Amino acid sequence: MAEDKDDPTFPGEEPENASSPESADGNGGGEGADDFTVDDILGAAQSADAAAADDTDAVADRVEALESQLLTDLKRLQAEYANYRRRTEEQREIEIERAKGAAAKGLIPVLDDLDRAEKHGDLGEGTPFAAIAEKVRAVVERMGVEAYGAAGEAFDPQQHEAIFQQPTPGATEATILEVVETGYRLGSVELRPAKVVVAVPAE
Incomplete structure (x- = not known):
């Protein structure tokens, strides 16, 4: 078959005015549907900055809360240690007095x-x-041993041991008439109560 010389195309060539699929939909060579504008990029950057700022504030709040808790725990430990030292010192003084008392007895x-x-x-x-x-x-x-108990003092059953009561005319209250054994104490430790004869009001 003879070629048509009036046909401007040759076999295997596309006509110059033939439309491609890209040009058919009007997007060929232009901006695609997924392209970002400058405003979109700036907005995303601002959102990222805001999220980072929120994270920083959250971390700062957490650190502040931990510091406050640590300070509270430290104060509590200091108070407990101070109480422990006070109790230890008091117990030490008591033990010293008891040891001295044992020797004094x-x-x-x-x-x-x-x-x-x-x-x-x-x-x-x-x-x-x-x-x-x-x-x-x-x-x-x-x-540090102290002697106590003397005639004429008021009778105190917490300190004196009455071995005899003597009704005495004119007596208005129980008083020590005679000391049979002197009482001794060492600080708060009672070594021995005073043994006394007590004068009591006559009936």
């Missing part, structure tokens, strides 16, 4: 002997026994 019979010797005139000034008595009493005094 061993000296009470000696003090009783010295009192009886003094009443019988065996501790005359300048005698060897008087010098020994003075040294023993000085040691007891340095330990």
Whole structure:
């Protein structure tokens, strides 16, 4: 078959005015449906900045809460430690007094002997026994031992042990008439109550 010389196309060539699929829908060479504008990019950047700022504020709030909790825990621990030290110190003082009291109790019979010797005139000034008595009493005094109970004092059942009650004319209240054994204490530790004869009002 002879070729048509009037046909401007050749076999395998597309006509110049033929429409491509891209040009047919009007989008060929133009902006696609998925392209972003500058405003879109700026808006996305601003959204990202806002989200980052919110995250930063949340972290800052969390850190502040943790710092507050740590400070509260530290104050509580300091208070507990202060109370522990106070209780330990108080217990230590009590144990020291008890230890001293145990040692002082061993000296009470000696003090009783010295009192009886003094009443019988065996501790005359300048005698060897008087010098020994003075040294023993000085040691007891340095330990903090106090003697109590004297005739004429008001009777206190918390401190005195009444071994006899003597109705006495003119007495208006119970008072110590005679001390049979002197009482001794060391701080808050009662070493021995005073044994006394009590004068009570006569009926």
